[in-house]
Amino acid sequence: MNCHTCSRRALHQCIRSFTDTELSAFTRAGAFQSPQQTRYFSGAHRPQLPQRARAEPPKPFATNLRQTDKPVESKKDIPLWLVEKEAVKQKLGGAAWNPRKKLSPDTMEGIRHLHETQPDRFTTPILAQHFQVSPEAIRRILKSKWRPSDEEQEERLKRWDKRGEKIWSNLVELGIKPPKKWREMGVGRAERGEKPKWKSKTRNTVDVRDSFSEDILPIVDSSGESRHPRWEDKPLTERLGI
Numbered sequence: 001m002n003c004h005t006c007s008r009r010a011l012h013q014c015i016r017s018f019t020d021t022e023l024s025a026f027t028r029a030g031a032f033q034s035p036q037q038t039r040y041f042s043g044a045h046r047p048q049l050p051q052r053a054r055a056e057p058p059k060p061f062a063t064n065l066r067q068t069d070k071p072v073e074s075k076k077d078i079p080l081w082l083v084e085k086e087a088v089k090q091k092l093g094g095a096a097w098n099p100r101k102k103l104s105p106d107t108m109e110g111i112r113h114l115h116e117t118q119p120d121r122f123t124t125p126i127l128a129q130h131f132q133v134s135p136e137a138i139r140r141i142l143k144s145k146w147r148p149s150d151e152e153q154e155e156r157l158k159r160w161d162k163r164g165e166k167i168w169s170n171l172v173e174l175g176i177k178p179p180k181k182w183r184e185m186g187v188g189r190a191e192r193g194e195k196p197k198w199k200s201k202t203r204n205t206v207d208v209r210d211s212f213s214e215d216i217l218p219i220v221d222s223s224g225e226s227r228h229p230r231w232e233d234k235p236l237t238e239r240l241g242i
Helices: 003-032 080-091 105-117 124-131 135-143 150-173 180-184 236-240
Strands: none
Touching (some): 105 135
16 A cells, blocks of 8 residues: 555544544534423413503593583683673673664764764763663764765665654554655555545544654764755744744
């Protein structure tokens, strides 16, 4: 056997000895390792762990306020017109402001003109006593800053004429003679061959008087300037010169 063969065999044995040593060491090390934990495929054999208590939201504190209660506003935040409205509502026992007696648009303009020209003389109590309305009605008339346009003023006069026609039609049924203005509009007109009710025996059984005299009331147009009354608006005594 030559030297080349001997050296090859010796090298093979040396490599084999190292390989067997590593394999034996690996098998011994695996024998001392802890076995792998088994996997539980069913919940019956699974160990139960202590569950953490779920955090519940904090409960609100009990208060005496109801859900329907509105936050109380301070008196400084409430506007003045709302305070006056509530005061009038309490004075009227909870009813809305709806006066039975209403003044014509010309009369309201005359009230404003009187108060603007002579505020010391025509105060709210004097105007309320003269026109026989409540002081609250006079205050509302003087406080109002709304002024109608020409079209709105014409519509207001038409509505006022319809209101007067309805009132005088009811008074004619009581035997009261309507003024010439309403007679010309057809109020109290009787059929042919019949007398109007205000010419019957039961005429003028109800005393009808104006709530105020026209001596201090000027006629004021929409511009706020007073004008002289027309000839037919003057009393009969002035027209006859008595």
